[in-house]
Amino acid sequence: MRGNKRLVAIGAAASAAALVLSACGGTDPGSGGEDASAWVLTGGSEATFRSSFETWNSDNADQEIATDWFANDAYKEKIRTAVGSGSAPTLIFNWAGGALTDYVGNDDVVDLTSRTKELQERLVPSVLESGKIDGKLYAVPNNNAQPVILFTNNKVLEGAGVDGPPTTFDELLDDVAKLKRAGVDTPIALAGQSQWPELMWIQYLADRVGGPETFNAVIDGKPDAWSSPEMLKALGMITQLVDAGAFGDKFGSVVADANADAALLHTGKSGMLLQGAWTYSNFLTDAPDFADSGDLGFANFPSVEGGKGDPANIVGNPANFWSVSAKASKEQQDTAVDYLNDAMWDEKYVDELIKNGGVPVTVGAEDKIAGSDQAPFLTFAYDMVKNAPNFQLSWDQALPASQAQALLTNLSQLFLGQKTPEQFAKAMNDAS
Amino acid sequence: MTVADRVREPRQSTSPPARPRPRRLGPSLWMSAPAMGFFAFFAVVPLAGVVILSFTTWDGLGTPEWAGTANWTSVLSDPVTQHAITLSVILTVASWLVQCPTSLLLGVFMAGRQRYRAVYSVLLFLPLLFSAAAVGIAYKSLLDPNFGLGTALGIDSLNQDWLGDPSLSMPMLVFVIAWCFIPFHSLLYQAAARQIPRSMYEAATIDGAGRMTTFFHITLPQLKNTIVTSSTLMIVGSLTYFDLIFVMTNGGPGNATRVMPLDMYLRGFRSYDMGGAAVVGVLLVVVGLAVSYLLNRLGGSSRMDSQMEGL
Numbered sequence: 001m002r003g004n005k006r007l008v009a010i011g012a013a014a015s016a017a018a019l020v021l022s023a024c025g026g027t028d029p030g031s032g033g034e035d036a037s038a039w040v041l042t043g044g045s046e047a048t049f050r051s052s053f054e055t056w057n058s059d060n061a062d063q064e065i066a067t068d069w070f071a072n073d074a075y076k077e078k079i080r081t082a083v084g085s086g087s088a089p090t091l092i093f094n095w096a097g098g099a100l101t102d103y104v105g106n107d108d109v110v111d112l113t114s115r116t117k118e119l120q121e122r123l124v125p126s127v128l129e130s131g132k133i134d135g136k137l138y139a140v141p142n143n144n145a146q147p148v149i150l151f152t153n154n155k156v157l158e159g160a161g162v163d164g165p166p167t168t169f170d171e172l173l174d175d176v177a178k179l180k181r182a183g184v185d186t187p188i189a190l191a192g193q194s195q196w197p198e199l200m201w202i203q204y205l206a207d208r209v210g211g212p213e214t215f216n217a218v219i220d221g222k223p224d225a226w227s228s229p230e231m232l233k234a235l236g237m238i239t240q241l242v243d244a245g246a247f248g249d250k251f252g253s254v255v256a257d258a259n260a261d262a263a264l265l266h267t268g269k270s271g272m273l274l275q276g277a278w279t280y281s282n283f284l285t286d287a288p289d290f291a292d293s294g295d296l297g298f299a300n301f302p303s304v305e306g307g308k309g310d311p312a313n314i315v316g317n318p319a320n321f322w323s324v325s326a327k328a329s330k331e332q333q334d335t336a337v338d339y340l341n342d343a344m345w346d347e348k349y350v351d352e353l354i355k356n357g358g359v360p361v362t363v364g365a366e367d368k369i370a371g372s373d374q375a376p377f378l379t380f381a382y383d384m385v386k387n388a389p390n391f392q393l394s395w396d397q398a399l400p401a402s403q404a405q406a407l408l409t410n411l412s413q414l415f416l417g418q419k420t421p422e423q424f425a426k427a428m429n430d431a432s
Numbered sequence: 433m434t435v436a437d438r439v440r441e442p443r444q445s446t447s448p449p450a451r452p453r454p455r456r457l458g459p460s461l462w463m464s465a466p467a468m469g470f471f472a473f474f475a476v477v478p479l480a481g482v483v484i485l486s487f488t489t490w491d492g493l494g495t496p497e498w499a500g501t502a503n504w505t506s507v508l509s510d511p512v513t514q515h516a517i518t519l520s521v522i523l524t525v526a527s528w529l530v531q532c533p534t535s536l537l538l539g540v541f542m543a544g545r546q547r548y549r550a551v552y553s554v555l556l557f558l559p560l561l562f563s564a565a566a567v568g569i570a571y572k573s574l575l576d577p578n579f580g581l582g583t584a585l586g587i588d589s590l591n592q593d594w595l596g597d598p599s600l601s602m603p604m605l606v607f608v609i610a611w612c613f614i615p616f617h618s619l620l621y622q623a624a625a626r627q628i629p630r631s632m633y634e635a636a637t638i639d640g641a642g643r644m645t646t647f648f649h650i651t652l653p654q655l656k657n658t659i660v661t662s663s664t665l666m667i668v669g670s671l672t673y674f675d676l677i678f679v680m681t682n683g684g685p686g687n688a689t690r691v692m693p694l695d696m697y698l699r700g701f702r703s704y705d706m707g708g709a710a711v712v713g714v715l716l717v718v719v720g721l722a723v724s725y726l727l728n729r730l731g732g733s734s735r736m737d738s739q740m741e742g743l
Contacts, residue, residue, distance in 0.1 A: 077701055084493040106493045186578070192596055193572075195684060250577035252596015252685045260576055269578060401491070405702040413686035416598060 036328065036335035037066045038091035039082075041075055041320070044278065045143035048352045056343045063335040065091070083108050083325070090328040090336045096130045096139050096321050097397035098404065104133050109323040113137040115337050122345050126391040127318040127361040140340055141319035144358025145385045146276045148200045148316040151262075151283075152297035153290075156184060156271040165272070165299035169208070169237065172302050176246040179271050186248030188241075189264035189273040190415075191256035195408045198415050199395055200274050201241070203315040205234035208304040212313065212390045218432065219398060226432070227425035230308070235414065235421035237304075242415055252416065259286060266290040274301070276316055277381050280374075281357040298380055314384055315392040319361050354378065359385060406431040479717065486710035496706070503707040513712065515687055516695035519602070523691055524670040526606045527613075531666050535614045536659070539621020540651055553622070557615045564612065568679030571608050595681055598688035605677055605689055612676065613669070617662045624658035625651065664727045668720050692716055 040049050046069075057064045068089070070078065075093070082088045083103060092109060094100055103109045113136050120128060123141060131139035152165050157175070160182035166172040179187035191197045206214045210230025217225035225231070241247065248270075254260045256275075259282050264270040266287035273279070280298075283291040290296055303311035322344075324336045343349070350360045354372050359381045369378045385391065396404040410427045413419040419427070486503055490496035507513050542553045559567070574581045575594040582590030594604050628651065636646050674693040677683070683690035683698060690698065692712055700709030 080492040080704065102491065102493055108493065193681075193684065195682075250591070250593040250596060253575060253577045253593050254596070255572055255576070258573060258576075260579060264578055267579075401702065401704040405698055409683070409687055409690075412684055416596075416685055418598065418686055 035064045035066045036090040036332040039068050039089045042069050047356055051352055086327045088325045090325050090332040092323045092325055094321050095397045097393050098400045104138055108326055109138050110326045111136050119341050122362050124361045126388050130318040130393050131321050139321035139323045141361045142322045143320050145319055145361045146317040147314040147384055148276055150299045151273045153265050154297045155295040156268050166302045168302050169304045176244050186270045188246045189261040189270035190247040190251040191254045191261040192251040194256035195412050197256050198411050204301040205237050207309040207313050208307045209234045211309040224429050226428040232421050280377050310389050313390045314388045318391045403431050482710045482713050486714050488707050490706040491704040503711050507708045507711040516690050516692045520692040527670040528666050530610045535617035536621050538618040540625045542622045543625035559612050560615045564675040565679050568676050596685050598685050601688050620662050624655050628654045664724050668724050671720050
């Protein structure tokens, strides 16, 4: 009996050990003889990605690409460890910027400059630029451009005696005052709880005041770049807006993930909203009546008098990108590059993207857009992207990860009035 | 082990008939091998890994590089960490002050056998069924200043900047965390209060004790061990609490709710400073273990005296 018991225990221990060992093994997508793989994000351009990969796999049975699908946050946490441990998929979905710089620095992704020549000719140059590091192309755009746009509720603006969106910063301040007087408590909707929408304001203001150089100095690691006179002026303008009550007094509880900021605009509680182009599709689903009524306006960010930046410059996410893993086998890399050259941004891809309300990043898409259901908005956004001398990637993506989080926290404190522009600049200089 | 033995020693020598020590009671120690194996593999090994990681710099890519004590000095002198430590202490103390008395009173109330109390108990336990993420998202929507509860009910004073005002966000978190955990602790107190023999209350009533007197002189002392257990769970739980705060405020506004576990997460998985995150992790483990050990010693639960001597 006793011996029997011991036997059972040892058996259990052994099976536990076996379990543990098998859990560690895992798979190694990097080894040869396997299909190329891609990890793709759900939501957003999911439909376009799905149809593209399905078409590719049915047309190229010998070069299949296996896909795994992830939600945004889950993906961001998983991909870095996967790349770091050499078990990344062949096609690495990314946002260019700081993370791509890290990948390139560790030789995790391959140089695509000469292998995707033909594809590059089809793409808008300002977007393509984001995938380059030191002049070499490491990432190619794979979905719609997401410029940041000033959305307006024209009915609310008219009710306060404001005609059309502001074209200069002073006009913006005037409009805020007029809206306040007309009883609009939150003239501009801002999702302060989510923090990243606050970034859009400083990105545009810094560009309008000092041009792209203002932030490029930060990226290039110039000492005290955050306390340049241009940056301080832009930061001061944020304080000016907050003090004028432009965002109301409760913006800190407004959540962008739940589209509460967009809701403020379409329910007429706010007159303006600075958000990414993707918000347009939220209006289409959440408030179709508002989107169709003609009350929804869209404009580029106002200019700043005496500022150095070109008012046609835009900020936002130029697109999402594909990079090819350097750890993948030769065959897998070839499959991935063939896919990028042959299947990305063909007619069908562009059609699919436009159908889903996305702004394509290919040149010469005007006709396709003009024929779509959402022609006015898509034409506006497409022209904005195509004509932009500079498309600044969102700062939290452009900066190394170590600084991005500090930026969001400090910026949130600036908006709350817990930090002055000088204190913000000092904290950021220290963090970089 | 040794401490506990020493405490128990005099007791054994005074117990009258010196029974021969039984060779071994219960099943073979081998039965615990799978559990020990899992514990070693999933707790001890990762813990050692974290300690080693705290002396390296690693951004998640490439290989970790030895950094000596650089992480420790930089993290400990970082005002963000110091702020996080203060916030963790505040959250822990505030949570305990809110949860402990409330759940004790509710638990004793629910220990009564009346029908309406049973109905109330069932309703009170509902929060136990919800996941923290769901609770967080629901509360975020309820607390929205423009489209939340205040607007729905038409009560303007409920339309505060609950999660966006640095002075309101922490009290709000303490409230929601209490909402989630009071049912669980009430359950503990309810069970413990039902264990108290009725004869004690009967005797006290005969002696002329009122409700308040019986509560303070019978119920409360009888619940002593439960108070220690529940407080340990509350305090260690609040020190390491993460999910609800992550969903509701993500450390914001600014740094106002960036408690230690969140600081660890943001360092590790947002800033990719794995070394710095490991330092915060080690701090949490040390503090958590020390606090639970101290509570056990102070509460005297290592002796676990019977509270019912003479019955």
